[in-house]
Amino acid sequence: MYTATLLTAPTARNLDAALVDSLRNAWGGGDAIWLSPDEAAEFALPKMPDNRWDVWADLQDMGVDLVILPSDTRRKKMLLADMDSTMIQQECIDELADEAGVGARVKDITARAMNGELDFDGALKERVGLLKGLPESVIGDVIEKRITFMPGGAALLATMKANGAYAALVSGGFTAFTGHVANALGFDENRANTLHVENGQLTGTVGLPILGREAKVQALKEISSRLDLAHADVMAVGDGANDLGMLGLAGAGVALHAKPSVAAECDIRINHGDLTALLYIQGYSKDEFVDV
Numbered sequence: 001m002y003t004a005t006l007l008t009a010p011t012a013r014n015l016d017a018a019l020v021d022s023l024r025n026a027w028g029g030g031d032a033i034w035l036s037p038d039e040a041a042e043f044a045l046p047k048m049p050d051n052r053w054d055v056w057a058d059l060q061d062m063g064v065d066l067v068i069l070p071s072d073t074r075r076k077k078m079l080l081a082d083m084d085s086t087m088i089q090q091e092c093i094d095e096l097a098d099e100a101g102v103g104a105r106v107k108d109i110t111a112r113a114m115n116g117e118l119d120f121d122g123a124l125k126e127r128v129g130l131l132k133g134l135p136e137s138v139i140g141d142v143i144e145k146r147i148t149f150m151p152g153g154a155a156l157l158a159t160m161k162a163n164g165a166y167a168a169l170v171s172g173g174f175t176a177f178t179g180h181v182a183n184a185l186g187f188d189e190n191r192a193n194t195l196h197v198e199n200g201q202l203t204g205t206v207g208l209p210i211l212g213r214e215a216k217v218q219a220l221k222e223i224s225s226r227l228d229l230a231h232a233d234v235m236a237v238g239d240g241a242n243d244l245g246m247l248g249l250a251g252a253g254v255a256l257h258a259k260p261s262v263a264a265e266c267d268i269r270i271n272h273g274d275l276t277a278l279l280y281i282q283g284y285s286k287d288e289f290v291d292v
Helices: 017-027 052-061 092-100 103-114 120-129 137-145 153-162 175-185 213-226 241-249
Strands: 002-008 033-036 040-045 064-070 078-081 166-174 189-193 195-198 201-206 234-238 252-256 268-270
Touching (some): 002 017, 064 268, 078 153, 078 213, 092 120, 103 241, 120 201, 137 175, 153 166, 166 175, 166 213, 175 189, 189 213, 213 234
Parallel strands (some): 078 166, 252 268
Antiparallel strands (some): 002 040, 033 040
16 A cells, blocks of 8 residues: 655645545545645555656646655654755855855855766865865854754654654764754764864865765664664655765655756655655654644
8 A cells, every 4th residue: 555645835835625636536545634734635545656757747836745655664763864955954065165255166066066967075075175264163153144944854853753763964064064953953863074174274175084975875774773773764865966875775765855866866756845744754744743
């Protein structure tokens, strides 16, 4: 059995009951269950529909996400999350680059790297090199003034952890930022790259080995093994090309507002909902969310 979940942006709340019923009837699904009025609904399916992606594309034009998962393994015991443009709304290195006066150049490199057009390690070294001489104190300023959390993240963490899940933040960014984000949202651990500092200034170099695509895969393997969990027990979420390895290995790999080339390789694509979509597709209703 499968479960189809339809959801929309919490700010829009434009999921029409007639649309849900029409699709349920067309696919021979079970009764619709509303997880949140006008926002998220689900119904059971006897098999995976042949026209799944055609319907998905049509629903995208309506501002609706569609996710179909096996019913018996939807709820996950571990969350493995990217940070930049996933748990927060910014790319930290781009924000630092703005402070260094090289914002446009770094943003272009970041966009190309996240789209898979550039080697991640080389792109990171090049961008960090452009930050040389920036005062270390700027990191704290960026965190305080520029970094904002992705909507729904706090509820996602609190609800999954209240139901026994483990949460790890694994970023190709920097520990100076993951430590803050992990502490604020309640992650159990965090991994990222280290910016080198001397005499209160960034040196323009980063600690090796660089935490990139393969390191995220290794994190999934290591943490799940330590917790005696199967890879199928893991939900991973990210938006960039360096996330594809962990998204493919996890039992549920979620491309969240992802680059088109990344989303194309993932079965779970959230383009309209926020991070609470990761709760809805696991079968949590809005009244089960833990208040934060």
